[in-house]
Amino acid sequence: MYENIDFDNIDLTQNPPQEEPDRQYYYIAKARQYVQEKSRKKGRPLTFCVNTFGCQMNARDSEKLIGILEQIGYVKKETEDADFVIYNTCTVRENANNKVYGRLGYLHSQKKKNPDMMIGLCGCMMQEPEVVEKIRTSYRFVDLVFGTHNIYKFAELIVAAFESKGMIVDIWKDTDKIVEDLPVERKYTFKSGVNIMFGCNNFCSYCIVPYVRGRERSRDPKDIIREIERLVADGVVEVMLLGQNVNSYGKNLEHPMTFAQLLEEVEKIDGLERIRFMTSHPKDLSDELIEVLGKSKKICKHLHLPLQSGSSRILKEMNRHYTKEQYLELVKKIRAAVPDIALTTDIIVGFPGETEEDFLETMEVVKEVQYDSAFTFIYSKRTGTPAATKEDQVSPEVVKDRFDRLLHVVQEIGSQKAGALQGTVQKVLIEEINAQDEHLVTGRLSNNSVVHVPGGADLIGKIVNVSLDECKGFYYLGTLAEGR
Ligand code: 5AD
Ligand code: SF4
Numbered sequence: 001m002y003e004n005i006d007f008d009n010i011d012l013t014q015n016p017p018q019e020e021p022d023r024q025y026y027y028i029a030k031a032r033q034y035v036q037e038k039s040r041k042k043g044r045p046l047t048f049c050v051n052t053f054g055c056q057m058n059a060r061d062s063e064k065l066i067g068i069l070e071q072i073g074y075v076k077k078e079t080e081d082a083d084f085v086i087y088n089t090c091t092v093r094e095n096a097n098n099k100v101y102g103r104l105g106y107l108h109s110q111k112k113k114n115p116d117m118m119i120g121l122c123g124c125m126m127q128e129p130e131v132v133e134k135i136r137t138s139y140r141f142v143d144l145v146f147g148t149h150n151i152y153k154f155a156e157l158i159v160a161a162f163e164s165k166g167m168i169v170d171i172w173k174d175t176d177k178i179v180e181d182l183p184v185e186r187k188y189t190f191k192s193g194v195n196i197m198f199g200c201n202n203f204c205s206y207c208i209v210p211y212v213r214g215r216e217r218s219r220d221p222k223d224i225i226r227e228i229e230r231l232v233a234d235g236v237v238e239v240m241l242l243g244q245n246v247n248s249y250g251k252n253l254e255h256p257m258t259f260a261q262l263l264e265e266v267e268k269i270d271g272l273e274r275i276r277f278m279t280s281h282p283k284d285l286s287d288e289l290i291e292v293l294g295k296s297k298k299i300c301k302h303l304h305l306p307l308q309s310g311s312s313r314i315l316k317e318m319n320r321h322y323t324k325e326q327y328l329e330l331v332k333k334i335r336a337a338v339p340d341i342a343l344t345t346d347i348i349v350g351f352p353g354e355t356e357e358d359f360l361e362t363m364e365v366v367k368e369v370q371y372d373s374a375f376t377f378i379y380s381k382r383t384g385t386p387a388a389t390k391e392d393q394v395s396p397e398v399v400k401d402r403f404d405r406l407l408h409v410v411q412e413i414g415s416q417k418a419g420a421l422q423g424t425v426q427k428v429l430i431e432e433i434n435a436q437d438e439h440l441v442t443g444r445l446s447n448n449s450v451v452h453v454p455g456g457a458d459l460i461g462k463i464v465n466v467s468l469d470e471c472k473g474f475y476y477l478g479t480l481a482e483g484r
Helices: 022-042 056-072 094-113 127-136 151-163 209-213 220-233 259-267 288-296 312-317 323-336 354-367 396-419
Strands: 047-050 084-089 118-123 142-147 167-169 190-193 237-244 274-278 302-305 342-347 373-378 425-431 440-445 450-454 464-470 475-480
Touching: 022 056, 056 084, 056 151, 056 190, 056 237, 084 094, 094 151, 094 342, 142 151, 142 323, 151 167, 220 237, 220 259, 220 475, 237 259, 259 274, 259 288, 274 464, 288 323, 288 354, 288 425, 312 323, 312 354, 323 342, 342 354, 342 396, 354 396, 373 396, 396 464, 425 450, 450 464
Parallel strands: 047 084, 084 118, 118 142, 142 167, 190 237, 237 274, 302 342, 342 373, 450 475
Antiparallel strands: 425 440, 425 464, 440 450, 464 475
């Protein structure tokens, strides 16, 4: 366990070990020496800033980067005028890429002010060869580029960057490797993401994720349970099990196990209060899982179930492997087992070939399911995916009009549903001091709704009973109730 390692006492006169994670412990120790030397020269600690784009998976990866940087001796800073700035990028839609290019210009100006500054780029966008090519040629001030498969090597790459004059680029196409026991620094003391699997095998025709995150690999359940037990011992009460498609967890393990079985094991962990997971693919959501959802005391009453489209024809084109009817049937079964579950979804508008009729079917499903909220996206053409080569791309004006209509319906339904628990007392995990009003703290219900309550920092990380006095659109105002 890395907590027990004394990085100042690793023998650096030896060659680096070949085995992981020992090799990275060696490089953490080595980078630490460089950082100590550099801060001595500067007369101040070296700082870092990690800027994360994209999903929960990336957020968790950033916690790993931060864990390593802190062991190396860097001090965290929220602003980008730091000695080492890292962008952990997303590429799921084109505007995610554009944002990064835009900001790189600003980073260049920072580097001119502080020539010792290091700039690192990693994450999904770096798995695209064209992106790396563009960075090599047009953004030569970048020091380090790596991808999604080798973030565990961060310390080794930092040492390489310290010892090199040029840009270090290390991108792997794929991997079957999972390295355990590396440092990680959690953003919250009381809740944590936990990777249960990496990669994706689904190849939805619009989606770049399988190309940038590689093939599906599940972590050994023993490693997952051990990690959660340690987190709980360290004060964590809520975990979010993370995977691109958690419903297919365990299929490629030496001793295969289902996601439902994993959930039952996680449920047994004493001291763990809440379990969330993300993301579910409807095609793999089993009856066994629904049964576990129904009887669990710890799994939160919230399911994110991406629909993408309500038209069976478009779903087929998207390679989603379910029809509108199958999706609706699934929702019925889930609601029968867990009547008060909150359902949220992702929807793409303007997939190539989407007609007005297809779109109206999506609207129908939205009205029928009555989602608590939905993320709506305009289709973005991702080079390399099958959908990108389709001829019948929908015109931007039509897409915009559909998008606005969909958003309107989603919001209307969301606000009607939002107040359902008004007047009841519910358990709330208090997460932070309210950003607008320091006399309030903000927390979440099991169903993921946000609640603001008068109170102070002593409540953070606690699960308390709250009377939900008033619903204000998308959040509740409450007061602490008896028996907390
Ligand atoms: N264009 C628009 N949205 C996309 N998503 C994935 N790929 C694309 C794309 N090419 C959306 C899906 C997915 C969510 C994470 O992002 O709705 O569920
Ligand atoms: Fe997450 Fe996908 Fe974006 Fe990567 S491309 S950060 S996996 S949403």
